[in-house]
Amino acid sequence: MKIKNKGRKIYKTKEKNYYGKSPVGKAFSVGLSILLIGGIGFIGYSVAEPIINYSKKKGDQDTSVSTQATTSEEENSLANGIITDNADPENSYIHQNINFETYMAAALKESDLINSDTLKLALDRLPTGQNIEYIEVPLKVSGGGIYYSSSVNYASGAQAFQNMLTLQEIAAAIKNAGYKPAAIVSTFNDNLLPVIDRNAGYRTYNTDEQWIDDDYNAGGKPWSTPYSQVSLNYISDIVSEVSSSGFEKIVCSDFVFPNFRQSDLDMLDPELASGGRARAMTSAANLFNDKIISNGSVMFIEVSAAELIKGNNDILQPMLLNVKTVILNIDLDELGSGVYSKDTVYEFTGTASDKAIKAVDMVEDSLADFNVAVRISGDSANMSEILEARDKLAEKGYKSFVIG
Numbered sequence: 214m215k216i217k218n219k220g221r222k223i224y225k226t227k228e229k230n231y232y233g234k235s236p237v238g239k240a241f242s243v244g245l246s247i248l249l250i251g252g253i254g255f256i257g258y259s260v261a262e263p264i265i266n267y268s269k270k271k272g273d274q275d276t277s278v279s280t281q282a283t284t285s286e287e288e289n290s291l292a293n294g295i296i297t298d299n300a301d302p303e304n305s306y307i308h309q310n311i312n313f314e315t316y317m318a319a320a321l322k323e324s325d326l327i328n329s330d331t332l333k334l335a336l337d338r339l340p341t342g343q344n345i346e347y348i349e350v351p352l353k354v355s356g357g358g359i360y361y362s363s364s365v366n367y368a369s370g371a372q373a374f375q376n377m378l379t380l381q382e383i384a385a386a387i388k389n390a391g392y393k394p395a396a397i398v399s400t401f402n403d404n405l406l407p408v409i410d411r412n413a414g415y416r417t418y419n420t421d422e423q424w425i426d427d428d429y430n431a432g433g434k435p436w437s438t439p440y441s442q443v444s445l446n447y448i449s450d451i452v453s454e455v456s457s458s459g460f461e462k463i464v465c466s467d468f469v470f471p472n473f474r475q476s477d478l479d480m481l482d483p484e485l486a487s488g489g490r491a492r493a494m495t496s497a498a499n500l501f502n503d504k505i506i507s508n509g510s511v512m513f514i515e516v517s518a519a520e521l522i523k524g525n526n527d528i529l530q531p532m533l534l535n536v537k538t539v540i541l542n543i544d545l546d547e548l549g550s551g552v553y554s555k556d557t558v559y560e561f562t563g564t565a566s567d568k569a570i571k572a573v574d575m576v577e578d579s580l581a582d583f584n585v586a587v588r589i590s591g592d593s594a595n596m597s598e599i600l601e602a603r604d605k606l607a608e609k610g611y612k613s614f615v616i617g
Contacts (some may be wrong), residue, residue: 347462350395514539
């Protein structure tokens with residue numbers, strides 16, 4: 214028998230009226246509804262607040278507190294001379310703490326330290342009327358050469374000449390010329406110390422052999438490492454010797470690791486491929502800082518603009534580093550030949566001012582937590598071009614400088 218298709222059943226329900234439709238019933242119904250809604254709201258608020266508080270991340274603040282903190286931060290920024298979006302740029306400095314002693318210096322070359330005559334000539338030819346207060350002299354240079362007569366163990370083996378000037382003679386000549394003495398000390402870009410003592414350099418992880426940055430036939434060299442106690446002791450002794458000899462500022466440079474290739478990292482300590490290596494570098498800097506402060510001097514750290522552009526900024530860890538003043542070295546020669554990172558080539562063309570401004574714009578974010586002085590160096594620009602570049606950077610707020 215054919216079954217008749219009745220289609221989908223639709224079930225309907227009538228709304229029940231529990232209290233009837235009398236006025237008293239309606240009033241009672243409304244009252245109960247209000248009580249139910251209020252109860253649900255109270256329970257929801259009671260439960261929601263602990264949940265919200267529990268779900269807040271540590272450090273989260275209420276909107277009112279956050280607004281007050283923002284206002285306070287803006288006031289502090291203005292007090293410290295840092296431009297914010299709401300600050301007046303004409304009355305503020307960029308990346309320049311107003312409490313930071315303005316540092317105005319000129320840097321000499323290592324060839325100026327051959328003898329007393331070359332040092333005097335270098336001091337005499339400095340530009341006048343530039344408010345130069347300090348003279349920086351390179352006492353230990355990149356590569357490891359020593360340009361003064363040192364009594365530190367191993368230093369005589371790295372001394373550039375047999376009869377170098379003493380620290381006292383250098384400091385006295387600078388003071389007699391009307392300036393204050395400051396020193397530049399290269400730290401870990403040292404290819405000589407590991408030759409004198411192989412324990413100062415990098416060693417292969419499994420075979421404990423000395424690592425060099427290229428094949429011997431291609432001019433490969435060893436490097437000093439902050440993981441070596443020999444290196445740490447050597448540099449500590451040098452900065453102690455210098456800071457106790459009348460030099461008011463000690464500018465420590467070359468807090469850098471070699472440009473390791475992956476093949477290098479595969480044979481070296483795994484720590485060198487991790488973020489932990491920044492702790493080794495900053496710990497070394499803090500050690501040197503303690504030595505310098507104990508002798509009544511002040512330590513600055515010099516960083517290369519080219520190295521920062523490459524991404525080599527291990528030393529710039531404000532939470533780990535006790536030194537708060539950084540000198541940004543803009544080497545015009547180095548920039549002029551291009552800066553090569555792993556996958557990018559950065560070209561710098563135009564005037565010395567153009568190159569300097571571009572370099573600062575590229576790296577200033579990494580310097581935001583430090584007091585900054587800018588050094589403009591290199592032989593590709595004459596003194597007038599260097600001074601013009603300095604003045605352009607001063608317009609951007611960089612009031613502390615080193616020329617040369």
